[in-house]
Amino acid sequence: MGAMPSVPRRAAGRPPRISRTEIIDTARRIVDEEGVERLTMRRLAGEIGSTPMALYHHVRDKDELLLLLLDDYAARMMRKPGLPAEPRERVVVVAAAIRAVLAPCPWIAEVLTADDLMSESALWFVEQILDGLAECGLSPERAVHGYRAIWYYTAGEIIVRAAAARRRAGDDRPTYRDRVFAGLDGTELPRLAEVAPQWAPLTAQDTYLDGLRALVDGLTR
Amino acid sequence: MGAMPSVPRRAAGRPPRISRTEIIDTARRIVDEEGVERLTMRRLAGEIGSTPMALYHHVRDKDELLLLLLDDYAARMMRKPGLPAEPRERVVVVAAAIRAVLAPCPWIAEVLTADDLMSESALWFVEQILDGLAECGLSPERAVHGYRAIWYYTAGEIIVRAAAARRRAGDDRPTYRDRVFAGLDGTELPRLAEVAPQWAPLTAQDTYLDGLRALVDGLTR
DNA sequence: ACCTGAACACCGTTCAAGT
């Protein structure tokens, strides 16, 4: 999606040999093929046929590179959903759209910890959430806090589920949680004992929308 | 919290100069004082007055060390709060207690995103949340989903805020977000443009409890 | 059994210099 806010200024001097676009495209390929942990500045520079330090002329540091990568991913994946007239439902639909784009991208968890999803392509989504909350009568300040609560919930859901999936992959040994549940004291912890056998299937269910609706209802009451 | 599965066997040979206890105590001090990213095997060994490789005689690798640290931390920090009679308020108080323990120690949240239950010491807290939700009329299944929603929100809040704090520390250069905000189109994104100047202070405010109350209200309506 | 020193194969980033 759109150009970066600060478009590199063409001015006198040596013409650039590598571009931010080339950097991001190559980084994306490495991440897609081998995972985010294999993306290093040195490896990336080598792949481009340049030196690590040339990269620092186009991105501030590795964190910014990861942010740009997330932005790039979001820009090519984000599709604006149709907006319901009812403002609360609009908030739900837009938050769910953000989550739908980010959830299947496994390396994202590490970048998501950036303190907001504040890339260019996400702005429209944030705007819709703020607008929906405002139309429900929230002040601008409370709308921002409401958006943040929704973002916490969404980021948490994505990160926790991604970590669970990562851990589940290729490992049949009983987890630490299995062992804890096995030794559960049903008289001291009756609610847990009651649901313990169902815990795995229950927590595997996708209930993001239910929780999101509860949160939005609570925020706009 | 229980003994480790493999207790070091006392046998013939050279007497140990360092112990697993000393390793964990020192590691905890480093993490408490300077953050988990400063905990390295080399640094830890230096602090103990030994060598990196001596550590590998007492822990399998750095991952195991972090797991041991998590166990240790959970066991000594969790204090049961007083429980209000009103079930919704009970849920709020218990969730806030979990968050209060984990927030100053964000590295733990990143480790424990793998499972939603980190250890035996957390079970009592989960039980109270399930019980509060059940008393509000939720079925056992819906109570588990409600607990998960609260956990997503809590884990997300801790992780996002921790990342923001990390990013903020000692860096005055404008962030990526600053640049995105600077180029904001106020006619297309009026709500965002309105709050943009206030974004940093607004998102720095601690509104965990507000969001939590909204979520719990929404879950128990 | 426990510990050491050296080495391997890496990191991200700064700095000064080149074109």
Next chain:
DNA sequence: ACCTGAACACCGTTCAAGT
């Protein structure tokens, strides 16, 4: 303005040897 090479200050872990 853009790029390079060398260097800085680190990593986790393996290996072979010492006590």
